[in-house]
Amino acid sequence: MDAQTRLKQIGMPRRNNELWTFFPVAKIPNAPNAEGDCHVAEAPRNDEQDSFDIEHETDFAALLPIAYNARPMQRDIADNASEMAMLKCNNDFGHTVLNIGKNAKASLEILDNKVAHEICAERFDIHVGENAQVHIFFANPADGVPLRFRHFRIVQEAGSKVFFSEIERGSGIKRTSLDAFLKGCSARLEIRSLNVLDSDDSVHHRITIRHEAPETESVQFARNLLNGKSNASYDGSVVVGADCSKVFSSQLVNTILLSEDSSVSVKPVLKIYHDDVECTHGNTCGELDSEQLFYLTSRGIPVEKARELLTRAFAKELFMPLEDSPAKKRLEQVVEGL
Numbered sequence: 001m002d003a004q005t006r007l008k009q010i011g012m013p014r015r016n017n018e019l020w021t022f023f024p025v026a027k028i029p030n031a032p033n034a035e036g037d038c039h040v041a042e043a044p045r046n047d048e049q050d051s052f053d054i055e056h057e058t059d060f061a062a063l064l065p066i067a068y069n070a071r072p073m074q075r076d077i078a079d080n081a082s083e084m085a086m087l088k089c090n091n092d093f094g095h096t097v098l099n100i101g102k103n104a105k106a107s108l109e110i111l112d113n114k115v116a117h118e119i120c121a122e123r124f125d126i127h128v129g130e131n132a133q134v135h136i137f138f139a140n141p142a143d144g145v146p147l148r149f150r151h152f153r154i155v156q157e158a159g160s161k162v163f164f165s166e167i168e169r170g171s172g173i174k175r176t177s178l179d180a181f182l183k184g185c186s187a188r189l190e191i192r193s194l195n196v197l198d199s200d201d202s203v204h205h206r207i208t209i210r211h212e213a214p215e216t217e218s219v220q221f222a223r224n225l226l227n228g229k230s231n232a233s234y235d236g237s238v239v240v241g242a243d244c245s246k247v248f249s250s251q252l253v254n255t256i257l258l259s260e261d262s263s264v265s266v267k268p269v270l271k272i273y274h275d276d277v278e279c280t281h282g283n284t285c286g287e288l289d290s291e292q293l294f295y296l297t298s299r300g301i302p303v304e305k306a307r308e309l310l311t312r313a314f315a316k317e318l319f320m321p322l323e324d325s326p327a328k329k330r331l332e333q334v335v336e337g338l
Helices: 003-010 046-051 060-067 290-297 303-319 326-336
Strands: 073-077 082-088 093-100 105-111 120-128 133-138 147-156 161-169 173-182 188-197 202-211 217-226 231-240 247-257 263-272 277-286
Touching: 003 060, 060 093, 060 120, 060 147, 060 173, 073 082, 105 326, 120 133, 133 326, 147 161, 161 173, 161 326, 173 188, 188 202, 188 231, 188 303, 202 217, 202 247, 217 231, 217 263, 217 303, 231 247, 231 277, 247 263, 247 303, 263 277, 290 303, 303 326
Parallel strands: 073 093, 082 105, 093 120, 105 133, 120 147, 133 161, 147 173, 161 188, 173 202, 188 217, 202 231, 217 247, 231 263, 247 277
Antiparallel strands: none
């Protein structure tokens, strides 16, 4: 089955689809017509389709880049190699396949396509070999794309570590979806997301982490700074298999509402089929701490400067636990400029 056929089968996203619960689905234009003015002329080959499990894919955003991108861009990082790379999509629809070898170390920064179009959709299929360590991150300036999808499918082997970090700023509507499969013992995934939104910006996350081996770990940590009429949502699911003992999983979403019209929606889902696990989730939402604000202003700091210091500290704390690396340095530079 090709991706275009599967796309037609599942149809356009609807609000009653749990994958799109909080997303403004009415803002999605109809998918490009493959027989008309589509962006790319041909669908992927059959062997490529099979490897991405198209027949069972249910997420519209995951299928869209494959259906309308001519051929995936593939990058292989050899066993024991160490590599830094920047990945950039040059078309409206992009599909990147990354194979990270055993014991390899990679730092991968994802850059935006600078050309503003009505809709952009990217998909990343990432296979991480045994004991490899990968940092995937993006912290792009606000762009002029009204609607952007990014979908990640990450498969991890034993002992691998993946750090996924992002900073999202307006404008427009953005959705990041991530399906992770922790297939090997002691695999670890950390997701850190910061949304700094204003006006009527809208950012949505749909995360599913499947623990398919014992002693695997996952961490989800998201922070939101919301001003104007902006909106953020975080829909995070964790599935722990029946044979997966000593799994650790945590999810925490912290939000500061900087205006009365901003809003946030959070939906944690835990599906646990083993009793020897530790799985937690938490969610906080409020305004800037009035006592901290008073403390700073009482020492002569103007109120706007005090608010700026507090919001920056809130954002910076998210990335402090990361090991020193080019990725961490880049993320902290962006935070300092907020």
